[in-house]
Amino acid sequence: MKRIISIILLFLLTLLTFAGCVSQKTVELTSDSKSNSETESGADGTPRESGGVIVVYFSRTGNTRPLAEYIKDELNADIYAIEAKVPYTENDIKYYTDCRADREQNDRSARPEIAGELPDFSKYNTIYLGYPIWHGQAPKIIYTFLESINTGGKTIIPFCTSASSPIGSSAVNLHSLAADAQWKEGRRFAPGTTREAIKDWLTTMNAQKELKLFINDSEIPVKWESNASVEALKELAAREITVAMSMYGGFEQVGALGTSLPRNDEEMTANYGDIVLYSGNQIVLFFGSNSWAYTRLGHMNLSKENITELLSHNEIIITIKYQ
Numbered sequence: 303m304k305r306i307i308s309i310i311l312l313f314l315l316t317l318l319t320f321a322g323c324v325s326q327k328t329v330e331l332t333s334d335s336k337s338n339s340e341t342e343s344g345a346d347g348t349p350r351e352s353g354g355v356i357v358v359y360f361s362r363t364g365n366t367r368p369l370a371e372y373i374k375d376e377l378n379a380d381i382y383a384i385e386a387k388v389p390y391t392e393n394d395i396k397y398y399t400d401c402r403a404d405r406e407q408n409d410r411s412a413r414p415e416i417a418g419e420l421p422d423f424s425k426y427n428t429i430y431l432g433y434p435i436w437h438g439q440a441p442k443i444i445y446t447f448l449e450s451i452n453t454g455g456k457t458i459i460p461f462c463t464s465a466s467s468p469i470g471s472s473a474v475n476l477h478s479l480a481a482d483a484q485w486k487e488g489r490r491f492a493p494g495t496t497r498e499a500i501k502d503w504l505t506t507m508n509a510q511k512e513l514k515l516f517i518n519d520s521e522i523p524v525k526w527e528s529n530a531s532v533e534a535l536k537e538l539a540a541r542e543i544t545v546a547m548s549m550y551g552g553f554e555q556v557g558a559l560g561t562s563l564p565r566n567d568e569e570m571t572a573n574y575g576d577i578v579l580y581s582g583n584q585i586v587l588f589f590g591s592n593s594w595a596y597t598r599l600g601h602m603n604l605s606k607e608n609i610t611e612l613l614s615h616n617e618i619i620i621t622i623k624y625q
């Protein structure tokens with residue numbers, strides 16, 4: 303009898319354990335499938351996959367807005383319209399009348415306030431930034447925007463509309479406000495530019511090759527120099543270069559490129575973040591400082607702490623790709 307009872311107990315225990323496993327597995331599957339299909343609503347209410355691209359624009363008279371919408375549609379991106387806390391009235395934008403817009407554009411320190419809360423930009427890697435040309439430049443509210451968010455490691459692609467002016471220096475003058483971002487070349491469009499033209503621009507731009515640096519597989523935001531050495535590096539990196547680096551002097555990582563690039567050495571003090579060509583055939587990444595004759599290749603847009611953490615140890619392999 304005792305034996306029968308213990309067999310029944312063992313059977314019940316096995317059954318309970320099995321039931322426990324099944325219910326746990328069911329919970330896991332449910333939570334997995336939820337995270338794979340998480341969606342959010344676009345401005346038009348249609349659900350879509352959340353992504354890392356956002357179109358941010360300011361449009362006072364409505365010319366830039368449709369272009370921003372086309373980009374959003376083509377890339378299935380999110381969109382955010384910058385509005386001024388104190389809206390621009392008709393009188394405020396009557397240019398060449400010493401109107402509010404004229405005065406702001408002439409005032410280096412003008413930073414018109416943005417209405418409401420900014421979205422959480424930490425989930426976006428790429429920002430398409432649209433604006434009208436105001437006296438040859440981006441409106442100062444765009445400056446306010448760039449100074450209000452953390453742009454580290456993000457790619458920013460400016461676009462603008464104007465009556466006739468080119469994008470000119472308007473985009474380049476924004477770079478210093480987000481020096482830690484990767485800026486792509488901007489583009490000016492005439493008011494009324496079609497969806498097709500915007501689509502063509504996006505296709506051409508996304509096919510553009512970029513020179514990319516990876517340290518042990520992490521992509522590093524780099525502002526590359528425009529010189530013959532970097533052009534030659536691009537050619538070399540078209541087939542992907544991998545360089546085993548060695549720590550030297552407690553301030554740099556150095557590695558042989560395996561070939562010589564054109565050089566234009568200058569006496570300089572290289573500092574943390576700088577990427578230079580040494581002796582024509584070695585690449586040097588600085589996490590400290592040193593004075594020598596080098597050719598500048600670029601600069602890593604990361605904080606001193608991040609650069610030190612990345613580079614101040616052995617067994618560093620860098621990969622450079624031009625793809």
Ligand SMILES: Cc1cc2nc3c(=O)[nH]c(=O)nc-3n(C[C@H](O)[C@H](O)[C@H](O)COP(=O)(O)O)c2cc1C
Nearest residue numbers: 361362363364365366434435437438464465466467
């Ligand atoms: C204050 C102000 C300054 C402007 N300055 C220029 C300019 O320098 N060059 C130009 O071609 N258009 C200029 N424009 C025209 C706008 O760039 C053009 O109408 C633009 O498409 C407006 O875009 P939006 O409708 O999205 O605001 C100016 C407009 C304003 C209101």
